[in-house]
Amino acid sequence: MTSVDEPARPNGRIRDAARTKAEILDVATREFARAGFAGARVDEIAARTRTTKRMIYYYFGGKEQLFTAVLERAYGVIREAEQELDVEHLDPVAAIRRLAELTFDHHEQHPDFIRLVSIENIHEAEHIAASEELGRIGSPALDVIRRILESGQKSGLFTADVDAVDLHAMISAFCFFRVANRHTFGALFGRDLVDPAQREHYRNMLGDMVIAYLTADRSED
Amino acid sequence: MTSVDEPARPNGRIRDAARTKAEILDVATREFARAGFAGARVDEIAARTRTTKRMIYYYFGGKEQLFTAVLERAYGVIREAEQELDVEHLDPVAAIRRLAELTFDHHEQHPDFIRLVSIENIHEAEHIAASEELGRIGSPALDVIRRILESGQKSGLFTADVDAVDLHAMISAFCFFRVANRHTFGALFGRDLVDPAQREHYRNMLGDMVIAYLTADRSED
């Protein structure tokens, strides 16, 4: 996330629309992720920036639109990361495993993003629906999966009938759940899914699961 | 969930503590699931019951404790369902598949429960932590998984090193994500994970995934 700090002019205020907007988005991301949409406080967000509440309304229009902007930026970060995906020089099995691991890493490194997505689902994705930007972005990762799958299926390594969106859902489900449901799962089963000591274990488990699914012989059913 | 309706006495009020409590819990479940903890309105809950806000405070003490009570009951429903799990007469492969399918079905049939759990995770499971009842319940499903795994491993059907809690996490992740993230996933990828026409497809996918993972040969890595 774009964090900004520079020596504020001794007395007078500095004018920098881009910086002010970015700072509001930074703080708002944390506040919405912390407390949910209804729980987040516009006054609290304003207090934690170097500007005032007035500016939130000036730049974003309202709480609702601010949340949408926060979501847009958060999804933008993922999209960028996905665009740098470079796994297609690997053989299909290694490529899928690597892609799954990168999803695993990204989710782990962006718990606020996970929380925002959970929150947006409580609101039935109404902000995504209201956002032009979010409506039209595809998923670079999906294209990558599509190509790897095709190549793996052609060479007979993978079971024929697996769909890219489904595989993406499977990988996301594992990675998302691990971070999003960390707290209830920990409280109920006494196991921290995000324990650093278990990180490699779960990372391998994900890869094993996906590869096992893709290479399994399903004729026996 | 315990829904209650009976002919209200023409004029006078009826006194039935159990019914009043249950009715409050019913309505509160829906309201919290709809809007999250902070977004839920105590007045709204009261308005939708046949009693008044006063009673919510009389019986539960406050909004926070009401949410905890709602969670306790919701988890109670799952626990009951899990106690009726009857799969151990099946061979290990069929038993695990059946167990996964029952989890799949239960999650699908209780979207409000899924939402409550998502909400509780936003609040870092603080209500579960505050609840004696929820702290001490184990998971009947977990015991079942443990026994099936052991039997499957003993007979050499399953890979040796799989842990019951991990397998439970894997199954839950798939089932939970499908329901919880339905809206954002649908908005971004144009696919409804809970589309009835795709139900059997995803139900099979889950079973295939779990069995493939459990029976895969991991020696080659």
Added chain:
DNA sequence: TCACTAATGTACGAACTAGTACGTTAGTCA
């Protein structure tokens, strides 16, 4: 250098919202 506008700050209000003080009544048990 001056006028003009984008950017900013202050102060305030209207509506909402969790929670409570106080009064009432239905059922029950001695």
Added chain:
DNA sequence: TGACTAACGTACTAGTTCGTACATTAGTGA
């Protein structure tokens, strides 16, 4: 049958929270 209490209702308040009216200033282009 009468007294006692659990169960219930009404009306209100204190504090919060989103949003805005109004005033101000920094930068910029003519």
